[in-house]
């Protein structure tokens with residue numbers, strides 16, 4: 001049993017990133033770990049995790065968060081419209097630290113809001129938390145594209161090992177930040193360890209495993225699949241065009257008169273999010289290029305810089 005009585009509840013603990021986060025929380029042996037899960041959910045959780053069921057009404061969320069010290073949100077992209085209710089309930093219940101579901105490009109700037117207006121969903125959470133810093137603190141983790149996930153999941157439409165498809169964004173030479181799910185999860189947990197919790201208060205943290213250009217990534221994929229261009233269906237996408245398509249659809253949905261928790265769930269809005277976020281992740285506006293911002297924290301958390309080629313090799317050939 002953990003000695004420390006710090007209580008952490010993960011929203012979406014069985015999800016793509018919630019799973020690794022929960023695993024690393026348990027591995028520290030320093031937290032009491034709970035999972036907030038929908039009453040209708042079929043999610044299952046590892047031994048040692050207490051499931052807390054909610055119907056996402058404000059009362060139920062507040063009740064779920066009572067006695068919790070830290071809330072880590074890893075809510076699915078499709079339900080980010082519900083995150084404000086979660087943040088408000090956390091404040092109401094007396095939670096001390098909130099980690100919103102950032103977990104991608106740097107959404108903190110006006111430029112990011114301009115090129116990807118859907119990030120209002122993320123910026124509004126931070127704005128709300130800043131307004132309540134007398135009651136709660138927050139940490140936002142930016143980790144770039146989940147590289148291993150993007151190579152393995154059918155949910156990522158822009159490259160597929162199985163179908164041998166690859167999208168080259170712009171001229172293929174714009175660098176983009178990536179993290180493996182494991183690195184991202186370790187960084188998230190790192191921010192709330194007793195030795196880091198004060199120094200990570202009320203700020204954004206940038207981490208990564210490796211930086212690629214599309215051409216470098218494609219080169220590694222061809223090398224470890226022993227293929228050439230001729231074996232792949234290659235698509236070329238301009239990130240500016242992609243973002244513009246997303247912005248147009250976003251504008252139509254956002255002006256529908258529905259509140260965010262409703263219009264953000266439409267298929268059209270989800271498509272718009274996909275276009276705007278992928279454009280940002282793949283170079284639009286430079287919001288997924290962290291430069292010097294990564295190194296300091298990575299070292300503090302004991303996370304080594306990843307090996308760009310080795311990450312791809314491990315996904316493709318498993319070693």
Ligand SMILES: NC(=O)c1ccc[n+]([C@@H]2O[C@H](COP(=O)([O-])OP(=O)(O)OC[C@H]3O[C@@H](n4cnc5c(N)ncnc54)[C@H](OP(=O)(O)O)[C@@H]3O)[C@@H](O)[C@H]2O)c1
Pocket residue numbers: 011012013014015016017018036037038041042043074075076077078079080101102103104105143144145146147
């Ligand atoms: N950097 C990247 O490449 C990248 C990629 C994808 C996502 N992200 C970010 O990471 C966050 C987490 O994404 P993820 O892919 O890990 O999430 P996910 O696995 O799709 O979903 C996480 C959990 O959200 C909960 N949930 C609550 N309401 C839901 C609803 N209406 N529909 C579906 N699930 C719902 C579910 O938990 P229960 O069933 O237990 O309730 C689910 O297991 C996203 O918000 C996004 O910001 C980043």
